[in-house]
Amino acid sequence: MTTALDANVDAHSKLNLEKRYEQVRQYSEHLVHCLSPEDCALQAAPFVSPVKWHLAHTTWFFETFLLIASQSAYQPYNEQYQYLFNSYYNGVGEQFARPKRHLLSRPSFKEVIKYRQHVDQQMIHFLQHANNEQCQLIELGLNHEQQHQELLLMDLKFNFFQNPLYPQYGLALDAPSQLIHHEGFEEFSGGLFEIGHHGQSFCFDNETPKHQTYLNSFQLSRSLVTNAEYLAFIEDGGYQQSMLWLSDGWAWLNAEAVQHPLYWVKQSGEWYEYSLQGLKPLNLKQAVSHISFYEAHAFAQWKGFRLPSEAEWEVAAQQSLYGPHQTSLSHMIDHNWQWTQSAYQPYPGFKTPKGAVGEYNGKFMCNQMVLKGGCDLTPKGHSRITYRNFFYPQDRWPKNGIRLAKDVSE
Structure with missing residues (x-):
């Protein structure tokens, strides 16, 4: 990784990094303020994670790689969190099994927020004395959290989709702009x-x-x-023509009984698509x-x-x-x-x-x-x-x- 910070890490660069740290961390909590604790505990499949886990793991990153690694006097917020919220870093230690993250009813959602607040207070103080290498690691941590902000929403969408009520997320995200279509x-x-x-x-x-x-x-x-182009593929029997598919893909298709995109739902002969805004008629132009x-x-x-x-x-x-x-x-x-x-x-x-x-x-x-x-x-x-x-x-x-x-x- 590289950053724009030079070896001396001047005060202006640190101020900008501190502002960025606060903005990124606050945005994660902004994304979840409309959710219930029950929403934040859902894990519908091993490949997704609960919202609560995302919030804790991104905090674990800063605590583990900066506060614990760089300050011998720092006492972890909770020693068990080093195990519970480690994703895949074998060099740090063992990890709680990913498919079982939904079983972590404790710590509670409120306790995870307290954990975030504690680490944030420590990090703002830490940043005042951080050297170039540490500032680069903070920047990595912020980009890591931005990745998890996107993953959090995609995981939540998959979790909500399992509910026949097709829940709406509740936060007004920027709606996708109308698709600009140029032929050829x-x-x-x-x-x-x-x-x-x-x-x-x-x-x-x-x-x-x-x-x-x-x-x-x-x-x-x-x-x-577009959805219209893909619908034509479906209607032409694209999912039944083995010659179009890679061998692994054909095996996957049959094993999983896949016949259309993940969030398409057919009701009374009409196609709908689920989004974080709920189930809507399929927009063929999107x-x-x-x-x-x-x-x-x-x-x-x-x-x-x-x-x-x-x-x-x-x-x-x-x-x-x-x-x-x-x-x-x-x-x-x-x-x-x-x-x-x-x-x-x-x-x-x-x-x-x-x-x-x-x-x-x-x-x-x-x-x-x-x-x-x-x-x-x-x-x-x-x-x-x-x-x-x-x-x-x-x-x-x-x-x-x-x-x-x-x-x-x-």
């Missing part, structure tokens, strides 16, 4: 390009190092795939979302195209957002995370950071696929074109969508 594909010339993060602004370690990659000329669809990699790949095959590589996506985004020529690509970093055909692997020259924080990204570089962009649940300012999100190919609970690609000769 944008062409990009091939050549040698640089991708990956470089510079002084923050990035996660998996975005580095910046490196060169060669691309053939390619085309990227100007718009995200981007299709909550699609697995397997479904995205099969849809691309059905259309006669493919998914972009992460390098193609990033180069197109560079030229679209920062290039001298205006392109017609819409919604590159909002609406939905976009599946790529690229496996999540280390960039050439990548080195895992030392210590427990080295477990943050590097050890997951196996059996997952890269997604690019962001979605409407991503905290503002958290997205960037070098960002490498990653999920397993069967994952549908994240807000994932589809952008198509093809070779220039097609």
Whole structure:
């Protein structure tokens, strides 16, 4: 990771970091103020977590990697929290089993908020004397919390969806803007390009190092795939045509009896879609979302195209957002995370950071696929074109969508 803080960490930089710390931490609690303690304890599947756990885990991160690690006199708020709220950091110690997080009725929601307040008070004082390395770790912790703010909402949506009442979240999030739809594909010339993060602004370690990659000329669809387009795939028997599917995808489809996107519901012959605002008639003009990699790949095959590589996506985004020529690509970093055909692997020259924080990204570089962009649940300012999100190919609970690609000769 890198930050804009220099070795001396001047007072102005610390003040900005303190303000940012308060803003990020307060936003997490803002997201949950409309929820009941019962809402915050739900865990409908092993791959999601209760809201309460997200609030505690992000606090555990600051307490463990900064307060405990750097201050010998600091006494943990509760020694048991080191075990209960450790997610996957084996270098720190054992973890409470992820599938059983819903069993943690204690500590209560109120006690978790007290835990957050205690750590925040300690962190604001700690920040006044933090050195450069510690400030970088604080910045990592804030970006980590922003990731969990998005995960919190996606997990809550999955948990609520299990309820036949189709509950509404209650907080007025920014509604997705109307989808801008441009027909056709944008062409990009091939050549040698640089991708990956470089510079002084923050990035996660998996975005580095910046490196060169060669691309053939390619085309990227100007718009995200819509619900109407995906409905046509369903109505044409896309879920019954084995030739469209990867072998693992076909096995997954049949094992899970998947026949449509995760949050689509058919009632009295009409399609509806569940969102955090409740069950609504399916908006055919909106981007299709909550699609697995397997479904995205099969849809691309059905259309006669493919998914972009992460390098193609990033180069197109560079030229679209920062290039001298205006392109017609819409919604590159909002609406939905976009599946790529690229496996999540280390960039050439990548080195895992030392210590427990080295477990943050590097050890997951196996059996997952890269997604690019962001979605409407991503905290503002958290997205960037070098960002490498990653999920397993069967994952549908994240807000994932589809952008198509093809070779220039097609």
